[in-house]
Amino acid sequence: MEISKTSRLSLVEQVVAQMEALIESGTWPIGYRIPPELELMGQFDVSRNTLREAIRALVHAGLLQTKQGSGTYVLTSSVLGAALEKRIQKASLLETLEVRQALEREAAHLASIRRNNEDIEQLRILLKKCQTAAKQKDRKEYVLSDMLLHKAIVDATHNSILIDLYDHMTTSIQASIENLAEMTNDVDFHIDPHKRLVHAIIDQNTDQAMAAVNEYIAQFKETLT
Incomplete structure (x- = not known):
């Protein structure tokens, strides 16, 4: 039986995983406004496009909520x-x-x-x-x-x-x-x-x-x- 090689996580997936960990650990609690883009870009060492794609993925999953003119907030503590x-x-x-x-x-x-x-x-x-x-x-x-x-x-x-x-x-x-x-x-x-x-x-x-x-x-x- 052949076992296919596992694919490495993309850069976006890595950022998503790290953000999920921050949320699930309570470092980013429910209601918390996440840091601004420039700070997160430096923290994760990624481009603006990569960061925005990761945030969009978490918004779509329901963990984050973006409020126009206010920022992005933690909506719940897990994907579940x-x-x-x-x-x-x-x-x-x-x-x-x-x-x-x-x-x-x-x-x-x-x-x-x-x-x-x-x-x-x-x-x-x-x-x-x-x-x-x-x-x-x-x-x-x-x-x-x-x-x-x-x-x-x-x-x-x-x-x-x-x-x-x-x-x-x-x-x-x-x-x-x-x-x-x-x-x-x-x-x-x-x-x-x-x-x-x-x-x-x-x-x-x-x-x-x-x-x-x-x-x-x-x-x-x-x-x-």
């Missing part, structure tokens, strides 16, 4: 994140909720098995923040605390792929939470199932944890009808 964001933007709110249910139910199951003392402390802190925000009817603070609580549950799975996948969907998931909060006019309408979810994870009761996820997602779906 960009691809997911593009796809989720085309999805309905119901479809997003169904994906949330699948991810968060499995996260609840794994977190119930794998959570450690540090995870438990973080879950209690964030649940308390959700409860305080709900009591004060502070919708903005509630949405933020709620999102952080879900992320903490996913982190408690200690599954790196699930954590990365959920992180890349965070923007769209947060948008779905905000949209539903606007539609309900009652910011604490799903505090109780969240309390049951956190307590079930702490008690390592996988069935109750998954049931709690099903409960608040069902409440969300009822809001859409």
Whole structure:
């Protein structure tokens, strides 16, 4: 069996790879305006045309966004994140909720098995923040605390792929939470199932944890009808 020789990366591909590394490592964080052309040309030791072609490739991939008269900014932290964001933007709110249910139910199951003392402390802190925000009817603070609580549950799975996948969907998931909060006019309408979810994870009761996820997602779906 003949094996074809691998082709060397072109200069443009090399610059793209280096820029992706800067983005994925957080050296260029989301929202960061990348350095001007002359600085990057010197940094990568390439011509203006090569640099511009590399930037165009990353804009097309969804990692960068060029704003006329302002500069070029980091839009997301990876190609996977960009691809997911593009796809989720085309999805309905119901479809997003169904994906949330699948991810968060499995996260609840794994977190119930794998959570450690540090995870438990973080879950209690964030649940308390959700409860305080709900009591004060502070919708903005509630949405933020709620999102952080879900992320903490996913982190408690200690599954790196699930954590990365959920992180890349965070923007769209947060948008779905905000949209539903606007539609309900009652910011604490799903505090109780969240309390049951956190307590079930702490008690390592996988069935109750998954049931709690099903409960608040069902409440969300009822809001859409």
